[in-house]
């Protein structure tokens with residue numbers, strides 16, 4: 001194994017969940033796709049002998065040595081897991097991460113930062129890790145952010161492919177029969193996934209029959225959407241998104257802001273819309289024909305979206 005003397009840079013995309021959030025924590029399927037318009041980047045550069053590994057989060061203006069980092073510091077956890085996986089010594093290097101992915105808004109920022117870090121550090125140590133290995137390492141870091149993550153974020157971000165995901169099952173890459181366009185509208189309200197997931201778990205425990213039935217319905221919608229995506233039946237996806245949003249309202253994870261943006265998107269020409277991710281804040285997504293993208297974007301902005309990202313969902317080789 002050889003430590004590089006030249007800087008190593010790696011990146012990872014953001015993501016959105018198209019169908020099945022929350023239900024996926026409870027064993028039902030979900031669909032997620034990478035969002036390459038936002039990215040996390042990690043660079044590892046050689047440092048003087050004996051200096052050890054320094055971790056820098058440039059967006060936050062934070063710098064800490066690996067040796068001094070708390071046990072549960074996410075960057076340090078990702079670095080330690082990578083070194084342990086490679087049975088490597090701690091290199092003398094500076095590892096800098098930065099990201100254009102908004103945090104706590106359902107765009108997979110934590111998973112992307114960890115993925116970029118693992119890739120760059122492994123590269124610096126002369127290794128290229130497989131997506132499955134990266135996903136497994138990042139899952140361990142995700143537990144710090146999420147408590148009981150389903151594993152969908154680390155999977156879609158590490159594989160950089162649309163995925164059909166069921167907790168505990170091998171990942172299934174989804175073939176996109178006909179590319180389609182999504183708008184991602186940010187409410188600007190931060191919403192920590194962990195607390196929303198915990199809230200859902202508490203309500204489920206109080207009335208398992210009712211909530212299991214909701215999760216089953218979400219699972220059925222996801223399965224139907226997966227068939228439509230593979231068949232290139234884009235027209236079928238809009239109503240399925242609407243249906244999924246209605247179920248998420250019933251689950252109690254939407255918000256007036258999310259409902260407003262979803263309504264505005266539909267009214268201004270989207271084929272369907274729903275919240276995406278944990279809910280209570282964060283982002284919503286709208287399916288649009290390309291000709292309507294600008295009009296719907298404008299309407300979302302006027303209705304208070306702080307950012308609208310336009311992304312094209314397709315299968316990449």
Ligand code: PMV
Pocket residue numbers: 017020021022023024025105106107108146148149150151152153193197276277278279282
């Ligand atoms: O990170 P978010 O906000 O996209 O939430 C992930 C989706 C959940 O299903 C709510 C949680 C999980 O671990 O799958």
